[in-house]
Amino acid sequence: MKEIPIEVPVEPPKELESLFLPIPKEYVEEVYKKDEFLILVGPQHPGSGHMRLIVRVKGDIIQEVIPDPGYVHRSMEKLAENRLYIQNIPLVERPAIMDSANLNLGYVRAIESALDLEVPERAKYLRTILAELCRIGTHLYDAAILAVFLGHTTGFMYPFGIRELICEALVRMTGVRFTSSFIIPGGIRRDVDKATLDWLYSATFAIEKRLKSFERIFIRNPTVIARLKDVGVLSKQEAIEFGVVGPFLRASGVEYDVRKVEPYEAYDNVDWEIVVADEGDSYSRFLVRVNEVAQSLRIIRQCIADLPQGRVINEQICDSPEIRGEFFDRLADLVLPLGEFTTLTEAARGSVIYTLVSDGESNVTYRLRIVTPGWLYLRGFMESLKGERLADLQAIYGSFGYFPPEADR
Amino acid sequence: MDDFTKFIHSGKLAPLKKWGTKWSLWPVHLVTACCGAELAHAFASGYDGERIGALNYGIARQTNFIIVEGAITRKMARVLRITWEQMPDPKFVIVMGACGLNGGIFWNGYNLVKPSEVVPVEFFIPGCPPTPEALLRGIRQLQKKLETGEAESSVDFYDLRLQKGKIPKMLPKSPKRISENPLIIVNRAKEVDWAFGKELCEKLKALKLESVVITAKNRIAVKVSESNLKETAIELKKLGFDHVKSVNVIDVPAENKFIVEYHISSYSNKDLMPVIVNLFTEIPRKEAKVSSLADIFPSADYMEREMHDFFGVEFKGNPWKGKFLLAPDTPEFPLRKDFKLQEEIYVGD
Numbered sequence: 001m002k003e004i005p006i007e008v009p010v011e012p013p014k015e016l017e018s019l020f021l022p023i024p025k026e027y028v029e030e031v032y033k034k035d036e037f038l039i040l041v042g043p044q045h046p047g048s049g050h051m052r053l054i055v056r057v058k059g060d061i062i063q064e065v066i067p068d069p070g071y072v073h074r075s076m077e078k079l080a081e082n083r084l085y086i087q088n089i090p091l092v093e094r095p096a097i098m099d100s101a102n103l104n105l106g107y108v109r110a111i112e113s114a115l116d117l118e119v120p121e122r123a124k125y126l127r128t129i130l131a132e133l134c135r136i137g138t139h140l141y142d143a144a145i146l147a148v149f150l151g152h153t154t155g156f157m158y159p160f161g162i163r164e165l166i167c168e169a170l171v172r173m174t175g176v177r178f179t180s181s182f183i184i185p186g187g188i189r190r191d192v193d194k195a196t197l198d199w200l201y202s203a204t205f206a207i208e209k210r211l212k213s214f215e216r217i218f219i220r221n222p223t224v225i226a227r228l229k230d231v232g233v234l235s236k237q238e239a240i241e242f243g244v245v246g247p248f249l250r251a252s253g254v255e256y257d258v259r260k261v262e263p264y265e266a267y268d269n270v271d272w273e274i275v276v277a278d279e280g281d282s283y284s285r286f287l288v289r290v291n292e293v294a295q296s297l298r299i300i301r302q303c304i305a306d307l308p309q310g311r312v313i314n315e316q317i318c319d320s321p322e323i324r325g326e327f328f329d330r331l332a333d334l335v336l337p338l339g340e341f342t343t344l345t346e347a348a349r350g351s352v353i354y355t356l357v358s359d360g361e362s363n364v365t366y367r368l369r370i371v372t373p374g375w376l377y378l379r380g381f382m383e384s385l386k387g388e389r390l391a392d393l394q395a396i397y398g399s400f401g402y403f404p405p406e407a408d409r
Numbered sequence: 410m411d412d413f414t415k416f417i418h419s420g421k422l423a424p425l426k427k428w429g430t431k432w433s434l435w436p437v438h439l440v441t442a443c444c445g446a447e448l449a450h451a452f453a454s455g456y457d458g459e460r461i462g463a464l465n466y467g468i469a470r471q472t473n474f475i476i477v478e479g480a481i482t483r484k485m486a487r488v489l490r491i492t493w494e495q496m497p498d499p500k501f502v503i504v505m506g507a508c509g510l511n512g513g514i515f516w517n518g519y520n521l522v523k524p525s526e527v528v529p530v531e532f533f534i535p536g537c538p539p540t541p542e543a544l545l546r547g548i549r550q551l552q553k554k555l556e557t558g559e560a561e562s563s564v565d566f567y568d569l570r571l572q573k574g575k576i577p578k579m580l581p582k583s584p585k586r587i588s589e590n591p592l593i594i595v596n597r598a599k600e601v602d603w604a605f606g607k608e609l610c611e612k613l614k615a616l617k618l619e620s621v622v623i624t625a626k627n628r629i630a631v632k633v634s635e636s637n638l639k640e641t642a643i644e645l646k647k648l649g650f651d652h653v654k655s656v657n658v659i660d661v662p663a664e665n666k667f668i669v670e671y672h673i674s675s676y677s678n679k680d681l682m683p684v685i686v687n688l689f690t691e692i693p694r695k696e697a698k699v700s701s702l703a704d705i706f707p708s709a710d711y712m713e714r715e716m717h718d719f720f721g722v723e724f725k726g727n728p729w730k731g732k733f734l735l736a737p738d739t740p741e742f743p744l745r746k747d748f749k750l751q752e753e754i755y756v757g758d
Binding site: 020022024043044045050067069070071072073074075076077078079082084090091094095096097098113141144156157158160161163164167177178179239240241242243249254256261262332333335338339340341342344351353355357359360361362363364366367369371375376378379405408 | 437438439440441442443445446447449450453454455467469480482484485487488491492508514515517518519520521537538540584585586587588591592593594595596597599624625627628630651652653654655657659660670672676677682683685687706707708710711712715719730731732733734735736737743744748750752
């Protein structure tokens with residue numbers, strides 16, 4: 001169909017200044033001239049966390065999306081430069097509290113790589129269990145939020161019902177539901193007793209059983225499939241180019257998982273598979289995470305079965321079997337050697353990168369660079385929206401599990 | 410106040426209105442930070458907040474209740490105020506989480522605002538994050554206040570004071586030790602058993618580089634001059650590196666320079682997958698300009714914008730102008746070392 005340009009004397013709204021749009025005025029004028037629309041999605045919207053998407057549509061086809069992040073930017077990198085190394089441990093797990101163990105682990109591993117600190121085998125296994133529990137919890141959280149985005153309230157209730165079991169497991173192991181700060185340089189804070197692990201072992205089967213009914217209600221639901229299938233496709237080439245991470249990269253057919261590529265903790269001792277899909281659409285992004293939950297349960301069971309006996313904290317840090325009561329005395333004066341230390345960790349939503357820069361004299365970080373998965377896949381998320389209908393925006397948003405507190409840090 | 414409003418508030422039907430408000434506290438969706446995870450738990454199947462008449466609702470115009478979930482940033486404060494103004498009367502605000510109360514773990518951050526300075530707050534629920542039980546108790550307290558008109562705390566705090574004569578003479582000092590003239594070296598060599606890396610280093614040395622150093626297993630630091638940065642990035646792309654994992658700027662005021670780093674890695678080449686090449690260059694602090702790699706690696710785009718916000722380093726070639734992550738009223742270039750945060754006080758009284 002031939003397009004006939006019409007010169008319509010329309011003016012952009014006068015209150016444009018008060019909207020604090022991060023885009024230039026000329027851009028808005030250009031959109032108005034071309035008979036297109038700018039739609040502001042957010043900041044207050046019924047989703048998870050807040051960000052603004054400036055969506056440029058023609059008809060109801062999305063032409064371009066400009067993100068306006070930073071609504072939850074809590075200045076984490078600057079704060080980290082003003083605290084002791086160990087005081088940063090609670091700080092770095094705040095970006096995504098449901099995924100606290102993974103974010104915590106990345107930072108602690110950066111310190112350990114700097115000090116060449118060995119972690120006892122038992123601590124490694126327990127860390128793996130914690131990390132996988134948080135991974136399951138985050139994937140369930142994202143599944144629930146996806147269900148809310150699609151208007152499926154039952155699909156929201158089921159994963160949160162299962163998440164209660166995860167929270168209970170974390171409470172029994174670490175003492176708190178979310179932000180445990182349990183992983184510390186050289187090991188973990190406390191040993192976990194056998195009764196708790198036995199409970200956790202049987203809980204994995206309970207989770208699996210409940211997931212089956214979730215599958216019947218939500219995952220295999222024809223309405224859900226119709227909403228998600230072939231929507232927001234990211235090809236393999238695009239995913240690589242825009243640096244997408246984690247399950248979203250694997251959904252586009254790239255076999256990349258930090259746990260396999262650069263194994264840490266107990267991941268090379270247990271038997272598990274990378275979950276990969278080829279389609280790269282919203283549904284496969286969701287399915288990859290669903291299948292990862294099954295793999296995580298498998299890892300947890302193996303870890304509990306093969307859990308070695310022994311210490312949970314390195315002798316160099318602390319002589320007694322646990323660091324109870326002497327945490328500050330032992331670790332406050334930690335000084336890292338001169339240099340830069342980068343670690344890569346697979347958090348639930350993708351790889352998280354910590355770069356620690358130390359001057360070799362201070363017991364305070366010189367610079368801590370945190371790049372969370374949300375921030376890395378934001379570009380790919382924006383690209384996948386192009387060419388889709390406006391009504392599918394929420395489905396794609398949900399399929400990425402985008403969590404602004406995590407992306408903005 | 411007209412007659413009708415007066416009748417509603419103190420007429421014969423006033424108790425009915427009170428009762429109605431009490432059981433229909435509908436919070437608007439305003440997930441301001443990570444406490445939202447616990448809020449979701451409170452209204453999901455485990456705790457079922459709906460049984461006390463509160464259920465999250467999407468649109469501000471049809472709600473009468475805001476639960477501020479944790480940290481309010483400068484950007485979000487405006488949204489909070491606008492949302493609050495959009496709601497019909499009577500409206501209530503409760504704040505959950507330590508960040509909303511007094512800043513919590515982020516108390517001296519440059520981007521944080523106290524919600525009580527933005528909107529009138531009825532109750533605070535402390536915790537980081539508070540449990541769903543605590544949140545539901547906060548809502549119950551608000552209902553009680555609506556019913557009786559009096560606010561009361563649901564927790565008894567012990568009044569602890571330092572007794573006379575027990576003040577220690579040696580006051581605790583800050584445990585922090587910060588070097589006066591810090592030396593920053595990002596490419597300190599380390600001996601590692603990594604044959605592939607040595608091979609890769611030989612390949613890299615053929616390019617026009619200042620130095621190539623193995624800093625740890627799977628980590629290579631490559632130093633280039635600013636003018637060669639783009640060329641080297643193109644060469645690295647030819648070698649199979651295809652995305653940027655992190656863009657980092659380090660401020661070194663002692664040596665009057667910025668170190669700009671690009672952490673480059675690969676997804677398409679299986680051997681290069683674990684390798685991270687730290688491509689870095691040094692630029693003077695006064696004229697902080699560096700060429701952008703966003704056209705070679707699109708994944709670097711947003712992080713370059715972020716670094717421009719944080720440090721004021723201009724990335725030549727990146728089309729974005731203005732602020733991206735920070736609010737219009739955030740202090741300029743907050744991550745530079747000369748921007749100081751408030752210090753903790755280690756002496757209590």
